[in-house]
Amino acid sequence: MNDEANPASPLRPNFRAQPFWNPTHIPDHEVGQRIARMDLNECPYPPSPKVIEAISAAASGLNRYPDGTCPKLTDVLAQRLDVPAERICYGGGSTQLLTSIAEISVAPGEQLLSPELIWKRFSGVFDVVAAHHVSVPNREDGAIDVEPLLAAVGRNTRLLVALTPNNPTGMMLSQAELIRLSEQTPDNVLLFVDEAYFEFAVHAGGADALDVLKRRKGPWVVTRTFSKAYALAGLRLGYAICSSEEIANALRLVTSTFNLTGVAEAAVLAALDDTEYTNMILSTNAIERDRITEGLKKLGFSPMPSVTNFIGVDVGKPAAAVVQAMRQRRVRVATFGFASAGSCIRVSTGTAEDTDAFLSTLPEALASI
Numbered sequence: 180m181n182d183e184a185n186p187a188s189p190l191r192p193n194f195r196a197q198p199f200w201n202p203t204h205i206p207d208h209e210v211g212q213r214i215a216r217m218d219l220n221e222c223p224y225p226p227s228p229k230v231i232e233a234i235s236a237a238a239s240g241l242n243r244y245p246d247g248t249c250p251k252l253t254d255v256l257a258q259r260l261d262v263p264a265e266r267i268c269y270g271g272g273s274t275q276l277l278t279s280i281a282e283i284s285v286a287p288g289e290q291l292l293s294p295e296l297i298w299k300r301f302s303g304v305f306d307v308v309a310a311h312h313v314s315v316p317n318r319e320d321g322a323i324d325v326e327p328l329l330a331a332v333g334r335n336t337r338l339l340v341a342l343t344p345n346n347p348t349g350m351m352l353s354q355a356e357l358i359r360l361s362e363q364t365p366d367n368v369l370l371f372v373d374e375a376y377f378e379f380a381v382h383a384g385g386a387d388a389l390d391v392l393k394r395r396k397g398p399w400v401v402t403r404t405f406s407k408a409y410a411l412a413g414l415r416l417g418y419a420i421c422s423s424e425e426i427a428n429a430l431r432l433v434t435s436t437f438n439l440t441g442v443a444e445a446a447v448l449a450a451l452d453d454t455e456y457t458n459m460i461l462s463t464n465a466i467e468r469d470r471i472t473e474g475l476k477k478l479g480f481s482p483m484p485s486v487t488n489f490i491g492v493d494v495g496k497p498a499a500a501v502v503q504a505m506r507q508r509r510v511r512v513a514t515f516g517f518a519s520a521g522s523c524i525r526v527s528t529g530t531a532e533d534t535d536a537f538l539s540t541l542p543e544a545l546a547s548i
């Protein structure tokens with residue numbers, strides 16, 4: 180007997196028989212090898228020395244539970260972003276917040292809307308809430324298509340998800356597209372914009388979604404992270420800026436009180452202070468992104484116009500096979516994560532040496548398939 184009312188599994192239907200894939204796993208044969216790690220959109224450089232100092236100083240307090248409201252950091256962010264402190268909350272990486280945002284807004288069976296081509300982790304988020312997920316095709320060039328997304332909003336829609344810049348394309352929404360989303364998403368729908376790559380977008384002259392959403396009448400949330408431009412992926416700290424304290428409190432309830440590490444706040448305060456180091460990360464990233472883009476063009480490909488620390492490109496061979504062939508040659512890249520994006524790969528920027536390894540290995544890897 181295995182029906183909904185009396186299942187053999189103790190799990191809710193949407194959690195049964197879920198596969199698990201660990202993207203950070205290093206197999207034994209790669210341990211100690213020089214690998215160009217260009218698959219996870221990480222910063223190739225260690226955190227600023229000032230951050231490491233701040234972590235060492237804060238480490239002696241690790242016997243205590245952290246204050247998950249990060250009061251000092253919240254003051255700094257509230258001032259910089261011109262948002263009331265009570266509307267800022269935190270997650271163990273912004274990944275945690277993505278799921279929490281869906282959990283607080285969409286009940287099983289209610290509708291959530293997103294572009295089709297987005298970061299593959301979102302499919303896990305949609306599974307968790309067991310919502311009726313409607314995905315709207317991206318434009319031919321891979322960009323998020325705002326008009327059909329708005330047109331798909333229905334009476335049962337609770338959450339609309341957008342990303343700028345988007346992963347895996349690296350492309351961003353224009354100011355005009357953000358205004359349209361902000362103004363046309365109905366007031367009973369939570370508009371969620373993931374800005375994990377915000378600092379890269381601004382460095383490339385792009386729009387600031389938060390500035391636009393602040394003028395929205397209906398509810399909204401913007402998420403950002405310290406994992407990318409601040410070189411702190413291993414620290415796990417992301418934040419949400421919400422249109423109301425009620426939304427922030429709902430997120431605090433779901434993420435729980437002790438979801439952050441005790442050194443995170445001190446580390447991030449030091450990172451925000453060291454603007455010289457962040458600028459170094461952003462400008463070296465732009466240099467390597469241009470080198471990869473130009474190198475791909477010389478090889479005859481048409482890379483997507485990325486503003487981030489990764490580049491999407493159609494290499495004309497099945498992406499999973501390309502990833503495997505590259506990995507055998509010690510260069511890690513990623514697929515787009517969707518079968519429909521068949522021959523597109525995503526390559527993260529790394530050091531200059533990583534760029535050389537990627538560009539010199541790709542033709543050989545493709546020829547081997």
Ligand SMILES: Cc1ncc(COP(=O)(O)O)c(C=O)c1O
Nearest residue numbers: 272273274298346375404406417
């Ligand atoms: C679009 C997007 N959002 C959120 C994240 C999550 O970042 P973190 O959990 O490290 O803050 C990532 C990570 O790659 C991402 O690509």
